[in-house]
Amino acid sequence: MVRWLCSVLVIISGLLLPTGAAAFPTSGGSVTLEPASGRPGSNYTAKVTPPDNALCAVTALTFDGERQWFASSAELTGAAFGVGSSVPDTAQIGSSTVVVSLSCTWACPSDASCPSGGNVTLRAIFDVTAPEVTVPDLTGKTRDEAKDALGKDLVVGSVSGEGTVVDQSPEPGATVTPGTAVDLTLKTPASPSTPPQTRTVTQTVTPTEASTVTSTETSAESPSGSPSAVPFDPTAGSNGTGWLVVVVLVLAVMLASVAARLLRRGGRHVPGAVVVSVRPLPDRAPTAWVRERPGRGGERR
């Protein structure tokens, strides 16, 4: 099931008052939706505190997306009321914004200080901010750092080894749904003062030539991975096989280095990943005008 991250914002969006009526005392009319955040499929309760002495009725609670899902009504009197509802499965949601609206009308006794009548619409907007998230590069991070880097959208899955992250699944840059577990493989890093471990590889090329190729390779723990660490005696192979091996090795190391560098730069450079950003450009030089209204009050000196 597609997961949605929703933030719930509750607002008083509209106010319709009869002519001459006082404004709805918004400072006294707090509106909350509980829980304050969640995702479709959860239950929500809208609560309103109407003006003192007001009679308030919930006339509708609707969820507007591509279709209307729910409508409910409740009659109540008093200072506070609530109505519960359920949002259906997210698979039906085709819009990025789901609007919950709750309409409330009220009336007061004639001697009350509150408005004589009116209507207020409360809307909660579920702003779908991240239907998918990009897996960050956790290489080199400790377990706790990796957990922090995953934020609230992703969780740490299985962890093997100790030290810092040398491998992860899914790979950095992968696009996944929120809540996905990222498996980590940890390894204790080599001490910076310790030179890269080397090992000698002895390879007999051909028995008839009775010669050997000796190369020094940087071990897997080496942070450099530089191809220059592979010396080679070109006289060792008369048929060119040795050169071919070197070229292939150099190319492989270069490719791996480039790929690792790209991944370290973050998901936005991974082909297919799209990062949208915006830059506000306020108007520093607005246009202004003034014109007099003939026939109205006021005087000029």
Next chain:
Amino acid sequence: MTTLTARVLLYGGSGGSDTSAELVGTVIEAIELPGQVRQQVEAVRADARAKVANALDGMLGIDVGEALLTAWSTYGDLLRVARRTAADSTLLKTVPLVAHEAGTTYHPRVEVLVNDVPQGTVNFELSLTFAVDAARLDLTRGAVVAVRSGSCVATAELACEGTPVARPRSSELNLPGVVRLNRPFVLVAPQPG
């Protein structure tokens, strides 16, 4: 006392997250995305619209009182008095204004980038108009230093690429309460000496 902003004039509320949510909710679907963004999948387009709407929200904290002062800075009669007070630093003039209409139009824009590559801008127009009655201003040294009295009906309109995205909303305002002069609003630079 809080500053009355264009955001609140447009959408009411407290000017906080409730007002912003109303703004984003009404604007988000009206946004015409530029360039390559239109060809992206729905999730990316929705993300872009939300970011544009939030960026717009951030630019609507315009002080309504300052918008009126900006409009007044084009008022010929007021400028004439301002020039006199700028020429004589000892002069303090109280200026009653005839009933008039004033307006200030802002054109905030939001540039949209995909992977840091600009794709174009989404253009908005915020129009604030004022029908002013019985305003009296104090001027000295070429600047408005106080609004003594007056009222106005302020109307705010917002459009995206020429299409209205919020119905015009009007509020009746008491000018001394709205035009808050923490420092003089200079109409004409005072002359040296």
